Amino acid sequence: MTDHIFDNGLAGYGLGGVSANDSPRAVRAWRHLRWGLCALSFCAIPAFYAELTVPTAFALNLSRTLYLGIFAGFALSFTWLAHLSRRPKTLLANNWLDLTIALGAAFSIGFGTPPWQPVEWLLRLSFMGLVALRIVLSLRGFFAPNRLMWLLLAGALVLAMAGAGFYWLEPRVHSYAEGLWLAFESSATVGYGDIAPTTPASRVFAAFVVLLGYGMLSLVFASIAAVFIGKEERALRREMHRDIKRLNDEIARMHAELKALRQTLDGPAHRRDPDASSVTRADD
Incomplete structure (x- = not known):
């Protein structure tokens, strides 16, 4: 059993959280900060x-402001x-x-304006892949398989947002x-x-919908x-408990019968012993 306050097995993914053996103040701080960091990841x-x-220019400034907020939140928290x-x-x-x-959010603040070069596409997609991985792993502990209603609600919410995203990004929708139908197709990998994504933005979005949606459907x-x-x-x-109880009763009954049988066999032997001792004394 892991001693990290995040989720079992996540230390190997770089999400170890704070060790339970660490400072109590650090443990308490992490319990509050981890969901804030998860919310920042969505930005x-x-x-x-x-x-x-x-x-x-407005979209570029908005994007860089969000990246700045992500970097500041993660940097200050840690x-x-x-x-x-x-x-x-x-x-x-x-x-x-x-x-x-x-670090990726920090680089995204000051580098790159569309259209992106192939190397920058690779770096940005890698960064978004890490963000998607963090979101899925951090939510895994909350959406446990025994929370069916929460999982159904979360799955419906993911499909609703994915449908809106496809409606915004894909010209053929x-x-x-x-958009909802395309989101379901992508999530279920049917x-x-x-309908298929045709623009770079919708194709990238489809990749994230497959990763997140398929994970949510699998949990559901x-x-x-x-x-x-x-x-x-x-x-x-x-x-099994009934069978064990029945077996214990049978064993107890067998013990009782064995004890009674032993007492029955020992009775004549005790009666013969005095006779044998008296014969021995008479011979003497």
């Missing part, structure tokens, strides 16, 4: 698309955590993904309903081919399966 999505799809932590180097090493996102279906499996497991557990 990278409108920043990316505002810069990509609306090439105006500076404060490092100040509170007993092992700041270990803390920073266990959260290298957040530090990489902060002429209504919000078509790909009927009736896993949670539904867990409900039925849980019922069967509880029935099997009750049946």
Whole structure:
């Protein structure tokens, strides 16, 4: 069992959080900061698309302001955590993904205006991929498979936002309903081919919808399966307990019968022993 206050197994992904053995003040601070950092991660999505799809001075300034907010939020949070932590180097090493996102946001503030060169496309897509990975991993602990209603609500919200995104980004999508259909196709990885992303912005958006939507749908279906499996497991557990109780009763009854049989066999032996001793004394 991990000793990091984030989620089981996430230290290997660069989201180790704060160790439970660290300073209590650092642990308490992380419990409040981790959801704020997750919310800041979402700001990278409108920043990316505002810069990509609306090439105006206002959109560029808005995008860079959002990147600045991401960098400032991550930098200040980990500076404060490092100040509170007993092992700041270990803390920073266990959260290298957040530090990489902060660094990527810092570079996005002052570099690049569309149209982007191939190298910048690669760097920005890598940055957005890391942001998407962080969002999915950080939400994994909250949307546990046993929270079916929360998962259904979150899945519906993801599809609703993805449908709006496709309606905004894809010229071939002429209504919000078509945007929802394309979002469902992408999330379920069906790909009927009736509607397909055609612009670079919508194709990049489709990649993120596949990653996030497929993950959410997988959790929903896993949670539904867990409900039925849980019922069967509880029935099997009750049946196993009944069998164990029945077996214990049979063992107790066998012990009682064995004890009674032993007493029955020992009775004549005790009666024969005095006779044998009297015969021995008479011979003497």
